[in-house]
Amino acid sequence: MIVAEASVLRCPKCQIERSDGAEECIRCGIIFAKYRPLAAKTHPSPTRSTFTESTWFLTAKEWMVESDASTESMTFYGRAAVFVAMVWWGWKFIVTPLETNYTGESFLHLINLPFHEAGHVIFMPFGRFMTILGGTLGQILMPMICLGTFLMKTRDPFGAAVALWWTAESLMDIAPYINDARAMDLMLLGGVTGQETDGHDWNNILTMLDLLDWDHRLAHLTYNAGILLMLGSLLWGGILLLRHYRRLSL
Structure with a gap:
């Protein structure tokens, strides 16, 4: 690039003054017409890798979307039926207030319950606090394990989206239990309320933590986290279903 200082022309390489119209430098011998592209090639402007070109994004895209290559029509219709059920049931969970305990009274609560109780036993070696918390951990970890298995073992992203939906529902199922920590009005396993026994998990947990x-705040935080995860699972499943449909049309 030719540098001009007070109308004085200089060589872009050695900075010696040069006469107007000269084609090459009398000191270093460079040809001015060729120096500009050479300099541009030697000193390329740095480029920023975009978000969509980052390694972790491409890896996530591969695992969560592109690994699904199914073209079977029966699989598509089965997935579509599951997705409709997810949307219908999920919408009822989302729009129903936490205080109604709709999730705790749904059929899925009975699915979560064995994993909740198993969690108490599994975490028993880690002390009383973890034994109590283990119930909640058990019912949340189980769908998360399914999610990881679908995603990494069987490479079934749609199954993983369903497992994420279940994880979200499980969080929403726990929220009324947290919300009841002080009142202890909910009916517990065994047909008694927390007021009639010392077995109310979240009363014990929050008492031990002095929280x-x-x-109520923790319950709503948990419930809202479940809503966000559920919406994410529906978006994920919908994208996969649309891609599957397009493969059928090819």
Whole structure:
């Protein structure tokens, strides 16, 4: 590039003054007409890798979307039926207030319950606090394990989206239990309320953490996290279903 200082022309390489109209430098011998493209090639402007070109994004896209290559029509219709059920049931969970305990009274609560109780047993070696918390961990970890298995073992992203939906529902199922930590009005396993026994998990957990007054806030935080995950699972499943449909049309 030719540098001009007070109308004085200089060589872009050695900075010696040069006469107007000269084609090459009398000191270093460069040809001015060829120096500009050479400099541009030697000193390329740095380029930023975009978000969509980052390694982790491409890896996530491969695992979560592109690994699904099914073209079977029966699989598509089965997935479509499951997706409709997810949308219908999920919408009822999302629009129903936490305080109604709709999730706790749904059929899926009975699915979550064995994993909840198993969690108490599994975490028993880690002390009383973890034994109590283990119930909640058990019912949340089980769908997460399914999610990981579908995603990494069987390479079934749609199955993983369903498992994410289940994880979200499980969080929403726990929220009324947290919300009841002080009131202890919910009916527990065995047909008694928390007021009649010392077996109310979240009353014990929050009491041990000295956070009992936070029960409603933590419950709503958990419920809202479940809603966000559920919406994410529906978006994920919908994208996969649309891609599957397009493969059928090819």
